[in-house]
Amino acid sequence: MINGKKVLAVTLARGGSKGIPQKNIHDVNGYPLIAYTIYECLKSQYIDKYIVSTDCEEIAEIALSHGAEVPFIRPSKLASDSASSADALIHAVNWAKKDDDNYDIVVEAMATNPLKKA
Numbered sequence: 001m002i003n004g005k006k007v008l009a010v011t012l013a014r015g016g017s018k019g020i021p022q023k024n025i026h027d028v029n030g031y032p033l034i035a036y037t038i039y040e041c042l043k044s045q046y047i048d049k050y051i052v053s054t055d056c057e058e059i060a061e062i063a064l065s066h067g068a069e070v071p072f073i074r075p076s077k078l079a080s081d082s083a084s085s086a087d088a089l090i091h092a093v094n095w096a097k098k099d100d101d102n103y104d105i106v107v108e109a110m111a112t113n114p115l116k117k118a
Contacts, residue, residue: 005104015056036114043118055079
């Protein structure tokens with residue numbers, strides 16, 4: 001929580017990257033790229049819930065194995081080259097609201113910049 005406001009953090013990790021195939025799970029110094037983001041988000045004292053949104057079972061399995069929650073597989077229409085990250089984030093927030101969880105702040109924690117700190 002931040003000043004009494006609930007925080008949802010979401011990492012969008014689609015499997016269909018064209019520049020670097022499977023970039024989110026590409027090995028970087030012994031860990032999948034996404035693992036660095038997972039570890040820091042789980043350490044954060046400000047994040048109330050952290051989830052990974054992906055359309056790829058392999059990414060989901062790797063995220064789960066590093067401690068992330070992967071509550072759904074994102075629909076393919078929200079994981080195409082033409083889909084916006086905003087639409088994918090809205091999908092994740094709407095999923096979280098199904099559990100009667102309302103969040104005041106939504107953070108996109110991008111897997112492609114692994115040098116962030118909690």
